[in-house]
Amino acid sequence: MFAPGYKGDQNNDTQIFALAILLSSTFVYNTMNKIDQRAIDLLHYVIELSNQLRTVSPPDLDGVEDAADAVNFCPDLVWTLRDFYLSLEADGKHITADDYLENSLKLKEDTDENHKNFNLPRHCIQTFFARKKCFVFDSPTHRKKLAHLPTLHNNELDPDFVQQVADFCSYIFHHSKAKTLSGSIKVNGPRLESLVLTYVNAISSGNLPSMENTVLALAQIKNSAAIQKAIAHYDQQMAQKVQLPTENLQELLDLHRTSEKEAIEVFINNSFKDVDQRFQKELETLLEAKQDDFRKQNLEASSDRCSALLQDIFGPLEEYVKQGVYSKPGGHRLFIQKREELKAKYYQEPRKGIQAEEALQNYLQSKESVSDAILQTDLALTAKEKERKEAYLKAEAATRRLEEIQRQNQQMMEERERQHQEQLRQMEIHRAQQLAQQQMAWEH
Numbered sequence: 001m002f003a004p005g006y007k008g009d010q011n012n013d014t015q016i017f018a019l020a021i022l023l024s025s026t027f028v029y030n031t032m033n034k035i036d037q038r039a040i041d042l043l044h045y046v047i048e049l050s051n052q053l054r055t056v057s058p059p060d061l062d063g064v065e066d067a068a069d070a071v072n073f074c075p076d077l078v079w080t081l082r083d084f085y086l087s088l089e090a091d092g093k094h095i096t097a098d099d100y101l102e103n104s105l106k107l108k109e110d111t112d113e114n115h116k117n118f119n120l121p122r123h124c125i126q127t128f129f130a131r132k133k134c135f136v137f138d139s140p141t142h143r144k145k146l147a148h149l150p151t152l153h154n155n156e157l158d159p160d161f162v163q164q165v166a167d168f169c170s171y172i173f174h175h176s177k178a179k180t181l182s183g184s185i186k187v188n189g190p191r192l193e194s195l196v197l198t199y200v201n202a203i204s205s206g207n208l209p210s211m212e213n214t215v216l217a218l219a220q221i222k223n224s225a226a227i228q229k230a231i232a233h234y235d236q237q238m239a240q241k242v243q244l245p246t247e248n249l250q251e252l253l254d255l256h257r258t259s260e261k262e263a264i265e266v267f268i269n270n271s272f273k274d275v276d277q278r279f280q281k282e283l284e285t286l287l288e289a290k291q292d293d294f295r296k297q298n299l300e301a302s303s304d305r306c307s308a309l310l311q312d313i314f315g316p317l318e319e320y321v322k323q324g325v326y327s328k329p330g331g332h333r334l335f336i337q338k339r340e341e342l343k344a345k346y347y348q349e350p351r352k353g354i355q356a357e358e359a360l361q362n363y364l365q366s367k368e369s370v371s372d373a374i375l376q377t378d379l380a381l382t383a384k385e386k387e388r389k390e391a392y393l394k395a396e397a398a399t400r401r402l403e404e405i406q407r408q409n410q411q412m413m414e415e416r417e418r419q420h421q422e423q424l425r426q427m428e429i430h431r432a433q434q435l436a437q438q439q440m441a442w443e444h
Contacts, residue, residue, distance in 0.1 A: 015203050017046040022199060026176040027075040032082050035104040044121030047128045077129035080168065084136035101134035120272060135168045137161055222272035223279035230267035230283055234259050234290060245302035245353025252298050256291045263287060302353025309349055310363045313342050321370055329385045332378040335371065
């Protein structure tokens with residue numbers, strides 16, 4: 001049984017308190033009058049102290065490989081209330097002492113700072129003690145007889161008090177078990193001695209912090225865990241919502257702000273005594289670094305996406321260039337026309353990200369020499385083609401002139417033949433006329 005003292009060396013009291021929790025299988029917490037916040041806070045603090053003591057001083061016990069993990073250091077809790085003066089009622093109905101204990105340890109639903117400080121020790125007690133029991137005791141006798149209490153006989157005590165003590169003793173005798181280690185190894189005399197010496201040496205060496213430092217250490221532990229929980233929530237949300245590359249930087253920043261806000265809420269809901277928001281600022285710094293990392297990833301994803309697209313879209317054009325498709329007069333114009341068609345196709349592709357234009361311009365600039373080479377080839381071949389065409393036209397003109405001369409000569413020869421035939425015909429006509437005249441003259 002442990003009754004916390006509020007006089008003398010409080011640090012010694014709490015250290016003995018912690019030893020009692022670590023060494024007992026049933027821990028009797030004896031307080032006065034009622035369950036109040038002070039008693040709850042003290043029990044919470046000693047639980048945390050016990051955890052630290054167990055951590056900094058793992059005992060060396062025969063038959064147990066890892067005693068720090070093996071010690072079943074979470075005892076049953078029996079909370080006893082001396083000189084209890086409250087009525088065991090709730091909402092106008094009678095309740096048991098166990099109900100009173102459970103009601104006293106209930107958590108509040110609100111998450112503001114005051115309620116968080118209210119809930120934290122209660123949650124710790126609920127988690128630490130798997131089994132909890134409560135007994136209330138009336139005043140043992142009349143106030144005037146209390147000074148002689150050690151010498152009073154049972155028949156001089158309040159009957160209700162005597163019955164309450166009997167119920168308490170019966171419960172302890174029937175339900176308390178021996179302290180055990182993992183594997184159901186009972187703590188015998190030598191093992192108990194080893195446990196006691198180990199923990200006492202840890203206390204004597206100064207490894208245990210004071211209450212103030214313990215609260216700071218607890219805040220460090222709780223808030224560091226809250227930061228990790230917030231970061232995990234941020235990572236989860238960003239993994240679900242972000243598809244890299246984003247169309248623009250603002251899209252990424254908006255998703256970051258939403259996830260950052262949720263992460264800070266997670267931290268606030270799980271933090272403990274974050275003085276001057278030191279841990280929240282640390283979280284914000286980590287989230288800012290996360291944002292910078294996402295921006296870098298977004299740039300890389302956009303560059304990779306654009307490079308793949310450019311290769312896929314412009315790859316066939318590069319192959320045509322290698323095959324000499326555009327190495328001909330007018331080839332440069334056809335090349336430029338095809339390139340513009342492919343640029344339009346590139347612009348139509350979705351989710352290229354913020355590197356879309358820069359990647360395209362870098363690609364086109366890298367291929368500028370190819371375009372220049374096609375242009376020079378085009379100009380050279382076009383000049384030769386022009387010369388060839390001019391020569392062809394000259395030859396064709398000469399041929400036409402020759403053909404015209406030949407045609408004219410032919411026409412002249414044909415005209416002469418026609419005139420000759422006409423002369424012959426006229427001569428025949430004239431001869432015929434003369435013969436006719438002579439004939440007529442002969443007949444007369």
